[in-house]
Amino acid sequence: MPAVKDKAKAEGDATTEAPAKKKLDVKSPKFLVILVVLIAGGYFGYSKFAAPAAPTKPAAPKAGEVVKMDKQIVNLADGHLLQIEADIQLAEGKTLPTTSEKLPQTSQAEETVINTYSNATLANLAKAGTREALKQQLVTALQKDYGKDVIFGVFISVFTTQ
Numbered sequence: 001m002p003a004v005k006d007k008a009k010a011e012g013d014a015t016t017e018a019p020a021k022k023k024l025d026v027k028s029p030k031f032l033v034i035l036v037v038l039i040a041g042g043y044f045g046y047s048k049f050a051a052p053a054a055p056t057k058p059a060a061p062k063a064g065e066v067v068k069m070d071k072q073i074v075n076l077a078d079g080h081l082l083q084i085e086a087d088i089q090l091a092e093g094k095t096l097p098t099t100s101e102k103l104p105q106t107s108q109a110e111e112t113v114i115n116t117y118s119n120a121t122l123a124n125l126a127k128a129g130t131r132e133a134l135k136q137q138l139v140t141a142l143q144k145d146y147g148k149d150v151i152f153g154v155f156i157s158v159f160t161t162q
Helices: 002-018 029-050 107-117 129-144
Strands: 063-067 074-076 081-091 151-161
Touching: 063 151, 074 107, 081 107, 107 129, 129 151
Parallel strands: none
Antiparallel strands: 063 081, 074 081, 081 151
8 A cells, every 4th residue: 555655746746846937037147137128129129110200400501602793872861872792692503693604694683773772861771780681671672583492691792872
């Protein structure tokens, strides 16, 4: 009988000695390290492959050719005169329409200069702030006439009042 007892004991041990399932210990350092690695990998994968690309700003226009205009005499609102020469700074790679002689067509720009400055008075033009405001108004009007992507700026090379 001892053989039977040993056999039963051996069978009983086989059933009781089966590896017991371990519970997942969420407080263990090993679990926390694995969790951090998985989260970091998921974030990296999402930001690198699945996230939409950030929109890029179009490059700011660069200064190009300067088109010189003829001097103009403008009647101011108070009866005084303004002699002005405004030169147009084009954006890089842009041109103005040309005449049959292949010269830049500036008649529309010259009319815009007259329209911009003819409403000013001598007293207003004596103020630096007014001159800068009128110059910016001229740039905006020229950009409206020729296109915002064509006109980069304006240089006032002659400005004489009488």
